[in-house]
Amino acid sequence: MPGFEWIDDKELKATTKIFKEGGILMAHGFDNLRKNYYVRNFEKQCKRFFNSNGCLAVSSGTAAIKIALKAIGIKKGDEVITQSFNFIATVEAILDCEAIPVIANVNATLNMDPKDLKNLITKKTKAIIPVHMLGVPCEMDQINLIAKKYKIPVIEDNCEAVGAKYKGKFLGTLGTMGIFSFDHGKIITSGEGGMILTNQKKLFKFCKEYHDHGHENNKRFPRGKDTKKIYGFNYRMTEIQGAIASEQLKKLNTIIKDNSLKLNTLKKIVEPYFEIRHVPQGSKCINDTLIIFQKNKLKKLKIIEVLKKSKFGTKNLPDAMEWHCSFFWSHALKKNQVIRSKKTFRILNSCIAIPIWRNKTIDDYKKIGKQIVKYK
Numbered sequence: 001m002p003g004f005e006w007i008d009d010k011e012l013k014a015t016t017k018i019f020k021e022g023g024i025l026m027a028h029g030f031d032n033l034r035k036n037y038y039v040r041n042f043e044k045q046c047k048r049f050f051n052s053n054g055c056l057a058v059s060s061g062t063a064a065i066k067i068a069l070k071a072i073g074i075k076k077g078d079e080v081i082t083q084s085f086n087f088i089a090t091v092e093a094i095l096d097c098e099a100i101p102v103i104a105n106v107n108a109t110l111n112m113d114p115k116d117l118k119n120l121i122t123k124k125t126k127a128i129i130p131v132h133m134l135g136v137p138c139e140m141d142q143i144n145l146i147a148k149k150y151k152i153p154v155i156e157d158n159c160e161a162v163g164a165k166y167k168g169k170f171l172g173t174l175g176t177m178g179i180f181s182f183d184h185g186k187i188i189t190s191g192e193g194g195m196i197l198t199n200q201k202k203l204f205k206f207c208k209e210y211h212d213h214g215h216e217n218n219k220r221f222p223r224g225k226d227t228k229k230i231y232g233f234n235y236r237m238t239e240i241q242g243a244i245a246s247e248q249l250k251k252l253n254t255i256i257k258d259n260s261l262k263l264n265t266l267k268k269i270v271e272p273y274f275e276i277r278h279v280p281q282g283s284k285c286i287n288d289t290l291i292i293f294q295k296n297k298l299k300k301l302k303i304i305e306v307l308k309k310s311k312f313g314t315k316n317l318p319d320a321m322e323w324h325c326s327f328f329w330s331h332a333l334k335k336n337q338v339i340r341s342k343k344t345f346r347i348l349n350s351c352i353a354i355p356i357w358r359n360k361t362i363d364d365y366k367k368i369g370k371q372i373v374k375y376k
C-alpha cells in the first residue's frame with residue numbers, strides 16, 4: 001500500500017501543530033521564533049528506526065541521488081553504473097553531474113545482475129547505483145563484493161523499498177550511501193521528499209552543506225553570519241513535509257504487515273501456476289507488489305484486463321513501463337546503452353506487477369488470484 005492510501009487525522013494534527021506554534025515552515029534558522037524542529041526530529045526518528053548514523057532529509061529522492069553523487073565527487077566524464085529496470089530519476093541525477101550513465105541489465109530478481117555489473121566496470125567507473133525496485137532487495141552481497149574489489153562507492157537507490165531488509169539490515173544502510181523517496185507514490189509519503197543515509201561523517205557533512213547553499217550551520221553564529229566552504233544548491237525539505245513524514249514513518253511497520261498478509265494470500269494461489277519474481281536469499285521485502293511472469297502474450301493481456309476491470313491495475317509493469325525501463329530512454333542515454341537494455345525489456349515484457357492496496361481486502365486478493373490462474 002502506498003502511504004497516500006493512509007493519510008488521516010494523524011498527519012492533519014501534526015501539520016496543524018506547526019501553525020499553532022507560529023507557522024515556521026522552514027527547517028533551518030528562525031530559532032527564536034519556533035517551538036519545534038520537525039525536519040530535524042524526523043531525521044532523528046529515521047536514525048533510530050533505520051539504524052543509520054547519518055540521516056539527512058531533502059526535497060526529493062532525485063535530489064538525494066544528485067547530492068550523494070556530488071558528495072562522492074562525481075564529475076564530468078565519470079561513469080556511473082546503474083540498472084535497466086529503474087526509474088529515470090537515477091539517470092537524470094547522473095546526467096546532472098555531467099557524468100555518463102552506464103546501464104547494467106537485470107536478472108530474474110528484476111534488479112541489477114551482478115554478473116553484468118562486473119562486465120561494465122572500467123577505469124572510469126566512479127560509482128555504482130543498484131536500485132531496489134518495487135520492494136525487493138538487490139543481491140547486495142555480490143554487488144558489494146565487486147564494488148569492494150574495485151574500490152568503487154555504492155549508492156543504494158532505495159526509493160521503492162523503504163523498510164525492506166537484506167540479511168538483517170535495512171536497505172539504504174548496506175552501501176556507502178542510501179537514498180529514500182517520500183514522493184506521493186511511495187510506501188510512506190510527504191507529497192514530495194527524500195533522504196540520504198550514510199555512516200560516513202565526511203560525506204554526511206558535505207550533503208548537509210550542499211543541500212542548503214553551503215551553510216555550515218555553525219552554532220557560533222546566527223544564520224546570516226554563517227560560515228561556508230563549498231557552494232551548493234537548495235534541496236531543503238519543509239517543516240510541513242517533515243511533520244507529515246514523521247507520522248507516516250510511525251505507520252510503516254503496520255503497512256508492511258498488512259501488505260505481507262495480502263501478498264502471501266495471493267502468492268499461495270498463483271505460485272503453483274506461474275513463475276514469480278525471484279527474491280534474493282535473506283531478504284525481508286515490503287511486499288507492496290507481486291510480480292508474475294506470463295510469456296504467452298494473449299494470456300498476459302487477459303490477466304491485465306482482469307486486473308484493470310477490478311481496479312487493481314498493474315503498477316509499472318506494464319503500466320508506466322516507459323518510465324521504468326531504460327530501453328525507452330533514447331532521449332537521455334547513449335545508443336549503445338539503449339540497445340543493451342533490450343535484454344531487460346524482453347524480461348520485463350513478460351511481467352505483470354500486481355499492486356497490494358489498502359482498500360482491497362484479503363478476500364479481494366483470493367478472488368483476483370483465482371481469476372488470474374485461469375490464464376496460466
Ligand SMILES: *Cc1c(COP(=O)(O)O)cnc(C)c1O
Pocket residue numbers: 059060061062063086087089090131157159160181182183192193194
Ligand atoms: C521515485 C523514485 C526516485 C525519485 O524520487 P522522487 O522523490 O520522486 O524524486 C528515484 N528512483 C526510484 C527507483 C524511484 O522509484
